[in-house]
Amino acid sequence: MTLIKSISGIRGTIGGTVGENLTPVDVVRFTAAFATFLLEKRAAVASKEAPAPEQSDKEQCDAGGSRMRMVVGRDARISGDIVNRLVCSTLQSMGVDVIDLGLSTTPTTEMAVIRHRADGGIIITASHNPMQWNALKLLDSTGEFVSGAEAKRIVELTESDEIRYATIDKLGDYKLYEEAVQDHVEAILRLPLVDRDAIAKANFKVILDTVNSTGALALPVLLKALGVNNVTVLNGEMNGVFSHNPEPIPENLAGICNAMSRSNYDVGFVVDPDVDRLAIVTENGTLFNEEYTLVAVADYVLQHTPGNTVSNLSSSRALKDVSDKYGVVYTPSAVGEVNVVAMMKQTGAVIGGEGNGGVIYPELHYGRDALVGIALFLTYMAKTGKSCSQIRALYPDYCIVKKKTELNGSVDMKELLDKIAAKYANYHVNRVDGVRVDFNDSWVHVRSSNTEPIMRIYAEALTPQVAENIANKLMADIRELM
Secondary structure (H helix, E strand, O other), X not given: OOEEEEOOEEEEEEOOOEOOEEOHHHHHHHHHHHHHHHHHHHHHHHHHHOOOOOOOOOOOEOXXXXXXXXXXXXXXXXXXXXXXXXXXXXXXXXXXXEEEEEEOOHHHHHHHHHHOOOOEEEEEOOOOOOOOEEEEEEEOOOOXXXXXXXXXXXXXXXXXXXXXXXXXXXXXXXXXOOOHHHHHHHHHHOOOOOOHHHHHHHOOEEEEEOOOOOHHHHHHXXXXXXXXXEEEXXXXXXXXXXXXXXXXXXXXXXXXXXXXXXXXXXEEEEEOOOOOOEEEEOOOOOEOOOHHHHHHHHHHHHHHOOOEEEEXXXXXXXXXXXXXXXOOOEEXXXXXXXXXXXXXXXXXXXXXXXXXXXXXXXXXXXXXXXXHHHHHHHHHHHHHOOOHHHHHOOOOOOEEEEEEEEOOOOOOHHHHHHHHHHHOOOOEEEOOOOEEEEOOOOEEEEEEXXXXXXXXEEEEEOOHHHHHHHHHHHHHHHHHHO
């Protein structure tokens, strides 16, 4: 069991020993540290606007006298309700007003931070991790994940004596707000590239796998609003007992593929527990491939909105091919949503994301969002009249292999990655994030995970066998060098 503190927040397995697992003590410490960090940030801004030397940087009120406000949302994990109560109570104890969305999605929570003009937000979800895990993912006032430097300061605060709780007259208020999903859906419907009438006219028959979490809450609302009335939901009980491994990758999606092959569906959509990743299944029950979710959505967006694109170093080169087709610039970034978003802003990208099925559409907000991905993809199908499999056939058929190997605490990651880079120094080596090696018609990317104690090895080539061989070769190199 383990506890991981990173740019993705704090993540760990429930129960066990304080400091080694995600226990109630760790939840309170990290929540209080995040609130303290935001209070520091708020005080720094206030001091620039209206200097007040007598005011402590830990003061619970800004220069105008208003309390800090934060949004909290969670997925349907078994531990979610307990962690939610700990988080909300801790924030109130820090003098923070809480807007609790209850069961929600990550992109919904991100958008709610903006809508409610909050100082930040906390999403209680371990994303694709199994049900024994949970996590606190941290948002700033823009509804985006905190930066690496900010996360480092928050971790420092968890281990310091700088946290101060509010006195009785400055405790925060609590409000349950259950309309956030509807707000999210209405914002999607207002997007110029989402054509509700075309989708409704197409009369699609859709099947969903919502893996026993909040996709079962959000996706039916979205589809109904888009005029899709023939919807089947698999694993729709929001009990947090995942019916299969919740990561939406091929080996975990046999259930929906079999269901589609037995009936006449137009498309299938699969999400992870917090609904920021989207996998697509074609009408014949074959996988669209999660790497191509972003590629297809980007193709539709670029047809109507010329602009640059971004994906991370572990994503398929197919996005670059699509970008080249429209004469726009593709730029790779380090892995991690915060890194992709930073590069999108830097390059003025109109679409971006990650090859794990994460679509980021800035016209709506800067965050991976399965809901907007579904709306844009259905519009693409409806307006072109093409089937799901016909759309997939438009793109080069690269083959990507994703592997991982567990790490122990004694491994010096920097030294290991340096050795891998040195071993392949005769090829093009990118050290922005781990080690990526580009060969003539293939590539491999090796990096440590931000969310689990593992090393990830991704390889892409023109055939499955070549990609598999490259990934296996790197796995062998890692074992040898370790």
